[in-house]
Amino acid sequence: DAKTTQPPSMDCAEGRAANLPCNHSTISGNEYVYWYRQIHSQGPQYIIHGLKNNETNEMASLIITEDRKSSTLILPHATLRDTAVYYCIAPPRSSGSARQLTFGSGTQLTVLP
Amino acid sequence: NAGVMQNPRHLVRRRGQEARLRCSPMKGHSHVYWYRQLPEEGLKFMVYLQKENIIDESGMPKERFSAEFPKEGPSILRIQQVVRGDSAAYFCASSSGGETQYFGPGTRLLVL
Numbered sequence: 001d002a003k004t005t006q007p008p009s010m011d012c013a014e015g016r017a018a019n020l021p022c023n024h025s026t027i028s029g030n031e032y033v034y035w036y037r038q039i040h041s042q043g044p045q046y047i048i049h050g051l052k053n054n055e056t057n058e059m060a061s062l063i064i065t066e067d068r069k070s071s072t073l074i075l076p077h078a079t080l081r082d083t084a085v086y087y088c089i090a091p092p093r094s095s096g097s098a099r100q101l102t103f104g105s106g107t108q109l110t111v112l113p
Numbered sequence: 114n115a116g117v118m119q120n121p122r123h124l125v126r127r128r129g130q131e132a133r134l135r136c137s138p139m140k141g142h143s144h145v146y147w148y149r150q151l152p153e154e155g156l157k158f159m160v161y162l163q164k165e166n167i168i169d170e171s172g173m174p175k176e177r178f179s180a181e182f183p184k185e186g187p188s189i190l191r192i193q194q195v196v197r198g199d200s201a202a203y204f205c206a207s208s209s210g211g212e213t214q215y216f217g218p219g220t221r222l223l224v225l
Contacts, residue, residue, distance in 0.1 A: 036216075042219070043204050043216035043218045045216070046214070046216075099146075099161060099169075099208075100158035100161060100169065101146075104155065105155060106155070
């Protein structure tokens with residue numbers, strides 16, 4: 001996987017936007033950026049992924065810089081239930097073989113009331 | 114549309130016993146992945162299987178651990194002669210062949 005770097009922790013006020021950064025300067029041209037989160041030792045939850053265009057779904061938006069060396073996950077209106085560890089992952093693209101996800105330390109997002 | 118199912122959710126074993134963890138992928142998914150999360154650590158990849166085939170087992174411990182995904186039925190992660198260090202949360206994920214993996218709720222294994 002391309003190495004990803006995330007801040008270890010962030011706080012966000014309830015109702016405000018949470019912006020979680022991720023650096024992935026060694027990402028290859030065909031590697032996607034994936035975001036997952038894990039809420040208090042539950043199973044990881046898929047959030048969103050993208051290649052080079054910005055993406056939006058019902059959970060979040062993903063902004064990828066033009067050089068693809070970094071990205072930002074945006075939770076537009078954070079709630080207390082969004083408190084979790086957020087993981088930015090860039091799995092290798094290889095046909096037919098290993099597609100393991102490498103989970104780093106992630107960012108512990110704490111949404112404050 | 115049911116998500117990934119894992120059972121049991123909690124499993125207690127004494128040292129030396131066997132543990133069997135089951136994973137039913139999402140409907141239409143034929144790719145299964147197992148991950149382990151030791152206490153206070155991140156998730157680590159163990160094995161990737163397709164129906165009746167092990168594709169990548171580079172993360173599996175060399176001894177006592179095995180996995181299968183038969184033509185019919187759930188994927189099984191089997192741990193023989195468990196030791197205290199096997200106590201962890203074991204997560205299964207599935208995919209349709211694309212890269213997006215969807216995770217189950219996990220099995221918490223406690224070895225006494």
